[in-house]
Amino acid sequence: MLAGVLFAVTAGLMWGLIFVGPLLVPDYPGALQSAGRYVAFGLIALPLAWHDRRRLRQLAPAAWREAVKLSLVGNLLYYAFLANAIQRTGAPVSTMIIGTLPVVIAVTANLCYGHLEGRLPWRRLFPALIMMAAGLLCVNAAELRSQGATLDLSRYLTGIGLAMLAVVCWTWYPLRNARWLRTHPELRPSTWATAQGLVTLRWR
Numbered sequence: 514m515l516a517g518v519l520f521a522v523t524a525g526l527m528w529g530l531i532f533v534g535p536l537l538v539p540d541y542p543g544a545l546q547s548a549g550r551y552v553a554f555g556l557i558a559l560p561l562a563w564h565d566r567r568r569l570r571q572l573a574p575a576a577w578r579e580a581v582k583l584s585l586v587g588n589l590l591y592y593a594f595l596a597n598a599i600q601r602t603g604a605p606v607s608t609m610i611i612g613t614l615p616v617v618i619a620v621t622a623n624l625c626y627g628h629l630e631g632r633l634p635w636r637r638l639f640p641a642l643i644m645m646a647a648g649l650l651c652v653n654a655a656e657l658r659s660q661g662a663t664l665d666l667s668r669y670l671t672g673i674g675l676a677m678l679a680v681v682c683w684t685w686y687p688l689r690n691a692r693w694l695r696t697h698p699e700l701r702p703s704t705w706a707t708a709q710g711l712v713t714l715r716w717r
Contacts, residue, residue, distance in 0.1 A: 531592070535599040543596030543675075551588045551713040558710025561703075568704045569711075576700070579693055580708045587686030588713055594679035601672025609652045610676040614683055616641045621684050626692070 535546060562569055572580075598607045619638060694702060 531595065535596040543593045543598075543600065546596045547589050547591075547593040550592060551584075554588070554710050555712075555714035558707050558713075561707045562711055565704050565707055568701060569708060572700075572704075572708060576697070577708065577712070580705070581712045583686060583690055583693075584709045584712045586682050587690070588709070591679050591682035591686065594675045594682060598672045598676035598679060601668050602676065605652055605655075606673065607676045607679075609649055610673070610680060611683075613645050613649070614680060616645055617680055617684050618687060622688060625688065 535543065595607060595611065598610075616638065620642075623635070623638070690705075694700060694705060
């Protein structure tokens with residue numbers, strides 16, 4: 514219970530700062546911001562790991578290797594890409610691109626795991642896809658107009674590319690993480706989250 518509450522509070526704070534931090538400290542590259550953010554996450558995981566040390570000792574080497582992969586892609590790379598994207602495009606555009614994640618994850622799950630766990634009807638996804646594309650076009654048009662002659666187009670386009678890489682990372686992460694938990698029902702989600710928090714410390 515304590516672990517769940519602490520992780521929920523930490524996740525809420527980290528999520529709230531995702532789009533503000535890169536603009537508050539524009540001189541710090543995204544990779545550095547990502548490392549600092551997830552070192553903090555790892556340090557918070559330390560007391561939780563002590564509390565759950567018996568279960569953590571039971572994790573096989575393969576589980577720790579999987580935790581490292583999930584931590585690297587879903588934590589460090591994801592936020593490094595996103596922070597750099599925000600610094601290049603501004604928060605509105607990157608926020609909109611990241612906001613496509615629920616639909617992108619649903620589409621990817623349909624394509625990759627639909628044959629195993631059932632498909633969401635495509636006709637239910639099409640309206641969201643159309644509205645998502647329209648929203649992205651509107652936000653990009655407004656941002657381009659607002660920046661006008663001061664716009665560095667290559668920097669802006671690079672930012673969009675980095676935001677899309679962040680979407681790729683965070684699409685892969687929850688699907689892979691959920692798949693791992695389903696195929697290892699003996700593993701408690703709180704223990705697995707703590708393990709991922711611990712391994713972020715090795716990437717600092």
